[in-house]
Amino acid sequence: MRRALVIEDQDLMRQALIVELKDSLGDCIIAGAQTYALAQSALADEMFDVVLIDPGLPGFDPTSSDQRLRVVEAIVRAAPSAVHIVITGSDNDKEAAACRELGVAAYLGKTGLPRGGLGKVLEQVARDEFSLRYSSANAQATEVHISGLTPRESRITELMMQRRPGERRKDVFVKMAEELRIEPNSAERYFKQARAKLLKYGRLPRGL
The missing domain is CATH 3.40.50.2300 (Response regulator)
Known part of the structure; x- marks a missing residue:
């Protein structure tokens, strides 16, 4: 270890x-x-x-x-x-x-x-x-943090809300998989878990 x-x-x-x-x-x-x-x-x-x-x-x-x-x-x-x-x-x-x-x-x-x-x-x-x-302050999108989600659920939610026009959900799953070195189907699972939690609390943000 x-x-x-x-x-x-x-x-x-x-x-x-x-x-x-x-x-x-x-x-x-x-x-x-x-x-x-x-x-x-x-x-x-x-x-x-x-x-x-x-x-x-x-x-x-x-x-x-x-x-x-x-x-x-x-x-x-x-x-x-x-x-x-x-x-x-x-x-x-x-x-x-x-x-x-x-x-x-x-x-x-x-x-x-x-x-x-x-x-x-x-x-x-x-x-x-x-x-x-070196430090870079050239952020291209606002960060999103939602209480009640795990770090990975929060990250896939953020990426999904930052999708560019024409970018598919499948593309976002691949992006997160590469970032965290996991499988795209795992990224999709985190997204579904996050979406289910947000729907339960009636807080589904735009883009999800």
Whole structure:
């Protein structure tokens, strides 16, 4: 069973990354750390296969490139055999290059990272490729989140509501299957489950 550590002080972002890792890694154990001290403690007690690092942690100046890189370097040293992924809202070329020199396998901007994006990054890293993805604010559609649905039911609902003119439901099932690495018939099953729940509560949005 693979083990991962997510070092991120923002609760919502940390939980979102944990969900992404669960979908990507399958059977796994994932720990979350809000501070550098908690991360160091976790790394001293456990061996991790994957470590996600936000270098702008509390107690360090998030605008200081030296301090940010000091965080990354210390964590890489503490878990030399792990795959290290830096994920930040302050991404830039210089820091990406410096992180790569420290042994980081991927450098990602937080803004615009799509659902399923971590899975694709891990696939790239598994091929011994450095994964570099900068922030992108060029969203093409509004995100949709509906209470009462599981993450996968919510995602297929969102994709269905964002269909382009002429795009068939079958095409959407294939798109979700590719994103989450599941079968199209599984994507269709999640859609039917979501639709049944929404009909039960009388909340069927337009496009479904």
